Amino acid sequence: MEISFSDIKRKFQECGLKTTPQRTAIYDALLRSTAHPTAEDLFVKVAPQFPMMSLNTVYYTLGVLRTSGLIHEVNIGHTRARFDANLTPHHHLICLGCQTIVDVMDPRLNRLTSPFGIPKDFEITGHQVVFRGLCGSCRRHTGRSINHSSSG
Amino acid sequence: MEISFSDIKRKFQECGLKTTPQRTAIYDALLRSTAHPTAEDLFVKVAPQFPMMSLNTVYYTLGVLRTSGLIHEVNIGHTRARFDANLTPHHHLICLGCQTIVDVMDPRLNRLTSPFGIPKDFEITGHQVVFRGLCGSCRRHTGRSINHSSSG
DNA sequence: GTCATTGCAAAGGATTTGCAGTTCC
DNA sequence: GGAACTGCAAATCCTTTGCAATGAC
Numbered sequence: 364m365e366i367s368f369s370d371i372k373r374k375f376q377e378c379g380l381k382t383t384p385q386r387t388a389i390y391d392a393l394l395r396s397t398a399h400p401t402a403e404d405l406f407v408k409v410a411p412q413f414p415m416m417s418l419n420t421v422y423y424t425l426g427v428l429r430t431s432g433l434i435h436e437v438n439i440g441h442t443r444a445r446f447d448a449n450l451t452p453h454h455h456l457i458c459l460g461c462q463t464i465v466d467v468m469d470p471r472l473n474r475l476t477s478p479f480g481i482p483k484d485f486e487i488t489g490h491q492v493v494f495r496g497l498c499g500s501c502r503r504h505t506g507r508s509i510n511h512s513s514s515g
Numbered sequence: 516m517e518i519s520f521s522d523i524k525r526k527f528q529e530c531g532l533k534t535t536p537q538r539t540a541i542y543d544a545l546l547r548s549t550a551h552p553t554a555e556d557l558f559v560k561v562a563p564q565f566p567m568m569s570l571n572t573v574y575y576t577l578g579v580l581r582t583s584g585l586i587h588e589v590n591i592g593h594t595r596a597r598f599d600a601n602l603t604p605h606h607h608l609i610c611l612g613c614q615t616i617v618d619v620m621d622p623r624l625n626r627l628t629s630p631f632g633i634p635k636d637f638e639i640t641g642h643q644v645v646f647r648g649l650c651g652s653c654r655r656h657t658g659r660s661i662n663h664s665s666s667g
Numbered sequence: 668g669t670c671a672t673t674g675c676a677a678a679g680g681a682t683t684t685g686c687a688g689t690t691c692c
Numbered sequence: 693g694g695a696a697c698t699g700c701a702a703a704t705c706c707t708t709t710g711c712a713a714t715g716a717c
Contacts, residue, residue, distance in 0.1 A: 382717095420705095444707085467630045478623075480619060485608065485653065494641070497638045
């Protein structure tokens with residue numbers, strides 16, 4: 364989907380956020396990216412338009428967008444936060460070799476039966492499936508020796 | 516299951532790891548814990564037995580155990596790594612309020628149908644389901660105002 | 668005009684690295 | 693005996709915080 368400036372502006376207004384050029388650019392970059400960029404990825408992407416911008420602004424902006432519910436923070440590894448502007452319920456596939464994250468949109472996964480063996484007073488509000496494996500490139504290159512970290 | 520010193524020693528030997536008192540204590544503490552402790556949690560737990568031990572040793576040991584496949588790193592939030600010595604395929608339930616992690620052992624979740632819409636050459640080796648919600652205590656205390664971070 | 672936002676610098680917390688001394692095999 | 697392990701300190705990396713200046717509403 365192509366998102367225009369006025370779409371973004373409207374979204375910001377709905378959330379009571381001011382529409383600044385930096386904020387617009389960061390959110391736009393996130394909307395357009397299919398990878399799941401880190402704060403620094405976004406900084407690099409947006410920096411050419413705003414040479415004066417600081418990484419801090421990216422962090423601040425991502426925090427605001429997250430609090431407003433406009434984006435999700437995708438915590439796969441613990442080392443760096445990654446962000447996602449795709450709010451459609453979806454799941455992820457992670458390559459153990461190169462750490463690439465791919466969206467999995469299979470709607471069957473959205474309807475998991477409620478698990479048993481959990482505390483009775485726990486109210487489940489959602490779930491997410493994380494698949495792990497090796498992408499074609501990493502299978503070819505590494506054959507085997509895979510970084511064993513990050514399970515989950 | 517009760518795990519004895521000789522069990523641990525054998526496991527270490529199978530992995531080619533030296534059996535040091537610190538390492539044994541850390542692994543033992545992890546085996547006994549049902550929470551999913553952070554490196555520092557383990558450090559605090561083991562420190563009374565080894566007043567001279569440094570947090571660094573805990574990190575080093577956890578790295579070795581993880582590389583050897585004896586433990587898993589559970590990455591829920593990105594802020595702190597959590598570890599799990601329960602290698603039985605299982606899933607997790609996380610309280611959005613207090614961040615408590617509960618193991619979900621429902622075996623039906625282990626047999627998810629392979630998703631569609633993923634790259635053809637991607638080889639999936641495993642998956643994990645993360646449920647999110649509110650534990651009873653947090654539901655009672657907060658009513659609503661829940662920390663919105665950490666989705667996925 | 669006011670208050671959120673920005674930029675810069677500095678702090679903070681978690682984890683890793685370097686290195687010398689120790690200990691298990 | 694030698695490689696792996698431990699402890700300590702310093703470094704690194706990611707993220708947050710403080711504060712003055714700016715700009716959107």
